[in-house]
Amino acid sequence: MARYKEFEENAVLDKAMKLFWEQGYEKTSMTDLVEHMGIHRRSLYDTFGDKHTLFLKAMDRFRTKVNSELAGIVKGSETAVEALQLIISYMIYGNEDSPSGCLMVNSAVELAMRDVDVDSKATESFTLAEQLFKDIILWGQENGELNLDYDASVLAEHLNVVGIGLRAMARTSIPKENLQRTANISIKLLTK
Structure with missing residues (x-):
């Protein structure tokens, strides 16, 4: 008789995502994941596969969550x-309960x-961010x-690279205020 899962998949996937985000792929062991996710090793393998597959699912989960948050930011903004x-501030500061930086970067x-799979997922994520900037x-x-001196695609590419760097x-340990100053200059260069 099959056992009922005693966990919600997205909740434990979020835990794995945060651990990979904090520590990176190489530094995160299966033991770390089992302990941090709060599930049995067998359940981890049965639900998510091996460490690499779990990592790729965590990257997908991250992209989905961030894209949703960014869409909300745009929708709630009165101006471009x-x-x-x-x-840009979201890229620098993130959320209070999230590790610093970006899992994709x-x-x-x-x-x-x-790792061709990681390259593909990261590149796809960067492409989506660039399209958001372009829009x-x-x-x-x-x-x-905003300035009409440059094509929106070129400006979006610039902002995307700046965003990845930020x-x-x-x-x-660079102060976030320094990063915000760089971001402000990048945005100011786009304005009339």
Whole structure:
């Protein structure tokens, strides 16, 4: 007779996601995951597969959650500049209960050169972020907030690279105020 799962999948996946986000893939052991997720090793394997498969699922979960939060930021913004400011601040400061930086950026730096699956997921995530920036920039150009001297695609590419750098540096001891100053300059360069 099959046993009933004694856990909610997304809740324990969120725990794994945060642990990978904090420690990285290589430093996180299966024992760490079992203890942090609060489930039995057999349940982990039966539900999520091996460590690599769990990691890829954690990356997907991260992307889904972040995209939802970013969509909410854009929807709640009155102007394109406000949306850009809030998104960049989110990249720097994150949420209070989340590790610093970004799971996608951390994973790309740690693994993308030798893991095609991680490279693919990180690249896809960066592409989605760039498209979001492009949409916001087009909005700002249409309503006269943002500079028309450059194509929205070029400006989005610039902001995306700045955002990736900010998320990587958010993991260091550099004061967040310094990162915010850099972000503010990047946004100011886009405004009229």
